[in-house]
Structure formats: structure tokens, C-alpha cells
Amino acid sequence: MLYRLVIEETQKEANKIILKYDQEHYLRRVVRLNNGQHFIAINGKGKCWQVKLNDDGGEIVSYFEEKRELGIDVTLIVSLPKGNGFEEIVRCTTELGVNKIFPIISDRTLPKPSHNKLIRWRKIAQESAEQSERGIVPLINEPLAFHEAIIQTSSLNCPCFIAVARTTEKHIMNYLNPHQLPSRIIIATGCEGGWSDKEVENAIAHKFQPISLGKRILRAVTAPIATMALIAGISENTYS
Amino acid sequence: MLYRLVIEETQKEANKIILKYDQEHYLRRVVRLNNGQHFIAINGKGKCWQVKLNDDGGEIVSYFEEKRELGIDVTLIVSLPKGNGFEEIVRCTTELGVNKIFPIISDRTLPKPSHNKLIRWRKIAQESAEQSERGIVPLINEPLAFHEAIIQTSSLNCPCFIAVARTTEKHIMNYLNPHQLPSRIIIATGCEGGWSDKEVENAIAHKFQPISLGKRILRAVTAPIATMALIAGISENTYS
Numbered sequence: 501m502l503y504r505l506v507i508e509e510t511q512k513e514a515n516k517i518i519l520k521y522d523q524e525h526y527l528r529r530v531v532r533l534n535n536g537q538h539f540i541a542i543n544g545k546g547k548c549w550q551v552k553l554n555d556d557g558g559e560i561v562s563y564f565e566e567k568r569e570l571g572i573d574v575t576l577i578v579s580l581p582k583g584n585g586f587e588e589i590v591r592c593t594t595e596l597g598v599n600k601i602f603p604i605i606s607d608r609t610l611p612k613p614s615h616n617k618l619i620r621w622r623k624i625a626q627e628s629a630e631q632s633e634r635g636i637v638p639l640i641n642e643p644l645a646f647h648e649a650i651i652q653t654s655s656l657n658c659p660c661f662i663a664v665a666r667t668t669e670k671h672i673m674n675y676l677n678p679h680q681l682p683s684r685i686i687i688a689t690g691c692e693g694g695w696s697d698k699e700v701e702n703a704i705a706h707k708f709q710p711i712s713l714g715k716r717i718l719r720a721v722t723a724p725i726a727t728m729a730l731i732a733g734i735s736e737n738t739y740s
Numbered sequence: 741m742l743y744r745l746v747i748e749e750t751q752k753e754a755n756k757i758i759l760k761y762d763q764e765h766y767l768r769r770v771v772r773l774n775n776g777q778h779f780i781a782i783n784g785k786g787k788c789w790q791v792k793l794n795d796d797g798g799e800i801v802s803y804f805e806e807k808r809e810l811g812i813d814v815t816l817i818v819s820l821p822k823g824n825g826f827e828e829i830v831r832c833t834t835e836l837g838v839n840k841i842f843p844i845i846s847d848r849t850l851p852k853p854s855h856n857k858l859i860r861w862r863k864i865a866q867e868s869a870e871q872s873e874r875g876i877v878p879l880i881n882e883p884l885a886f887h888e889a890i891i892q893t894s895s896l897n898c899p900c901f902i903a904v905a906r907t908t909e910k911h912i913m914n915y916l917n918p919h920q921l922p923s924r925i926i927i928a929t930g931c932e933g934g935w936s937d938k939e940v941e942n943a944i945a946h947k948f949q950p951i952s953l954g955k956r957i958l959r960a961v962t963a964p965i966a967t968m969a970l971i972a973g974i975s976e977n978t979y980s
Contacts, residue, residue: 568955588828592962597954632956673977714837714976715808716872722832722965729966730973736954737913 502550503531503539504630506637517541517551517558527553542566544629544637566635570597570735572681574728577649577688579606579695580613581720589724590621594628594638596728597735601625602653603643608693612643646699649688654706658684662708663727665694665717672711672727676734685731689713689723742790743771743779744870746877757781757791757798767793782806784869784877806875810837810975812921814968817889817928819846819935820853821960829964830861834868834878836968837975841865842893843883848933852883886939889928894946898924902948903967905934905957912951912967916974925971929953929963 505527511518519527527533533553541549541558548566551558576593580586580603590601603621605612621640629637644652654660659682661672672687688703695703700710713723745767751758759767767773773793778801781789788806791798816833820826820843830841843861845852861880869877884892894900899922901912912927928943935943940950953963 591959592965595956595958595962596966597956632958634956671973671977673973714972716835716837716874718835718872719831722835725832725962725965726836726969726972729969732954732966733911733913733970733973737911 501633503527503533504633505539505541506544506626506630507541509543512541512543512549512560515560516556517549517560519557524557542630542635542637544626544635546635548635566633568632568634569636570732571683572731572735573599573684574731575600575602575653575684575686576724576728577602577604577646577653577686578724579604579646579689579691579720580609580643581691582610585719585721586621587624588721590624590638590640591628592725593728594625594634595632596725596732597634598638598728599636600639600641602641602649604646604649604688605643606646606691607696607699609691618642646688647702650703650706650708653686654708656684656686658682658686660686660688660703660706660708661711662688662695662700662703663690663713663723664700664710665690667710667712669710669712672713672730673734675709675711676731678734678737681735687724687727687731689720689727691720741873743767743773744873745779745781746784746866746870747781749783752781752783752789752800755800756796757789757800759797764797782870782875782877784866784875786875788875806873808872808874809876810972811923812971812975813839813924814971815840815842815893815924815926816964816968817842817844817886817893817926818964819844819886819929819931819960820849820883821931822850825959825961826861827864828961830864830878830880831868832965833968834865834874835872836965836972837874838878838968839876840879840881842881842889844886844889844928845883846886846931847936847939849931858882886928887942890943890946890948893926894948896924896926898922898926900926900928900943900946900948901951902928902935902940902943903930903953903963904940904950905930907950907952909950909952912953912970913974915949915951916971918974918977921975927964927967927971929960929967931960
């Protein structure tokens, strides 16, 4: 399999890819490509070019579109877990096909993370997209307060869900009809202590449907990954 | 919610739970329970007792059975990933309801892990069962060569699957009819480099059905977690 590299739009000039110093260093020293060998450049928005490495950087050999995206546009609203758990969430849900993630400051999360964290999460999303052979790099939003994310996303006018633990609400699978999936979906998952009552009420007031993710109590890291696995599985299955 | 503690069968004597030194220390110093306060003791096989802490250890107040298990008995055969990835697999799949995990030495994994690793994985399974409020602690098998695990599990005479990447095989969802789930299922997922051709052929020879987990390339850590999320979701959903 050819090595994949996310590039910026400005790096493409006519039939060339202008490599940055660190990208060229990585391709030559770590991936161990020589002049004449190929790699794939992706713009993170679905466009891919097969590129031949040479002394000027890269020469575009062919263009193609990657067909690895889900038929459904999934936005996850994720209450930030303790420690480095959010990195694992970005990694796994990118592999599973998420399109956008809103990291959320909720009533029971820690203070707002540093800007360096956001840079690191975006880097992880990019690397995971490369490794999972996606043509699209998920967008990682700036961390927001939960109520702001609710207002932004509920205006998109698509099915919105909020996962709650110890609930009598129906399982999310009940709302995902494989024969009639929406084109876009938004799902919010909570942090370790769960959502506060006020947060759930606020989400419901903005047309978020509360749902269950099963009978067991999932950690803040597991909940969005399990959710994304379910949506991807239903979206890619044909029940043929 | 009451704190949960896995105990050994021998710790239950008539209407008492005889606590070990470290368990009592944990309950009193970390969970900060005082005499007269309650916790839940579970034997890891589905039996639960509500227990009152006192100077002799614990006095059983009531017995109950936890109703958080899946209707399907899932065994995962997991090719050991690099680093500490297997810990995350044990943690997440326990929360999602797995019953047994076979850590596997495959053609492309590292040498057999130390016995201390196995002890650590079993401890993680126990803690994750406590936290996710399960009554059953999944069994973590001794690490085995893949062909030995295939022979052991294929003799159980239930549907067996092997997940392969870059395949034209059908998605696993095609084989999981929500209205007709088997009582037991076995699924094998590979390590970073994927299975060798010989391994896949050997599995097929033992009636393992090759399946896809979707169009993107999942890491060795993500594959078993996504698989378990799918099975749990289908098992717990009623499509009502």
C-alpha cells in the first residue's frame, strides 16, 4: 500500500506537489522512499493524487477520489474525558468514519484545554485519516461550552441525539433504520460523571432525542467510539 | 450508585463477606465507606450481594442477579497489538459485554507476553466489569498461538468469523440478523500487519467465515472494540 500524506491546498501547483521540509524528510528518512517511488497526497476533503517523489518534491501521476466515506455525515459532540482519553476518541472515531467532532466543556468536565491540545487532536485526526485510508480528515472544532454546541448544531435541522446512562429511553439502534438513514446525524456523549439534569433538559429543549447505548455503563471514551461503530456498521451494511 | 467489588467464592461465608486486607483498605480509605454503609459484592459469574460494612468485614443484606448481560455469548479472538493497546481492548470490550477474550500470538505479532501482563489484563477486566456495573467478569485466556485458538473455538460449533481488511467479503452486519441471533458467536480480529494468508486459509478451513468491518482500515485496537459495539447494539435493540 502506498504511503498517504495530507497536504494543504497551497502545496498543489499545476502538476506538482510542493513538499514541506518536514514532509520530505519524513517520506525519505522514515517511510524510506527514493526518487521515482510513489505516495498518495490527499487534501483532506476527498481529493487524492498519486505522486512520484523527485528532486523538486512530487510530480502528480494521477488523480482519484477515495470511496471510503460513509453515506451519512456524522457529527459527534463529545464531553471531554479526563487525561488523554480524547486522543483515543479522535483516533478511533476517525477510523470509523466521523466527519466532525465538537469537544465540549460540560458541567462536570475540567477547565478548557490549552490550544496546544487542539493542535495535537487535529494532528491525530490527520494521521488517523491517512492510516485508515480516508480521503477526508474530520474537523475538530474549538472546544465549546455544551449549550453553545447545542445551539450551533440544532440549527442544522437534522436528527440530534443525546446519550444518557441508566435510562429507560430506547437504544439508539431503534432510531437508525438501515433502509431509511438520514444524510446527517448529530450525537452527544457525556463525560465521566454523566450529563447534569440541566444539560439534558437543555438538549431536549433544542430537539435532541435522549437515547440509550445499552444496559452497561460506558466510560466517556467508550461511548462515542461505540456510537460511531454502530452508525458506520448500519450505514455500510446492505442487509442483502 | 453503590460501589462494586469483585470477590472470590471463598470470601462468602453464610451471611458474611470476609474482606481481604487490600479490599477493606480500599473501601475505607479510597471509597471512604464507614461502618453501616453499603456496597455490592459480585462473584464475577452473575451473582451479586448488597453488603453492609462492619468491623467483621461485610454483612450480606440482600441477594440479586444483575440484568446487564447481552443475550449473546461473545468470544473475541484478538491478535495482540503493539504497546499497551490490548489493555484498551479489554477495558472497552468488557464495558460492551464481551464474555471471553483469547489474546493471540499470530504470524505478525511480537513474542509471547509475560505472565504479569496476563495478570494485569485480568485485573482490568475485573475493574471494568465493576465500573460498567456488570455481574460477570469476562475470562481472559492465556495467550495462545492463533491455530490453537482456532481449534479450541471451532469445536464449540457456533458461528465463527474472521475480520479481514481490504476484502470483498460482506460486512459482518450481513451475518447478524437482529431477529435471529445465535446464542454464541466467535470473532477473530488481526494485528497491525493484518493476518497472513496462511492464517486466513487456516481459519476458513476451520469454518471461520471471513467478514469485513467496513471500507476503512481499522487499527488492531479499534477492530475488536467496533465489533463488540456492533454485536451489543444489535443484541440489545428490539427494532420496535
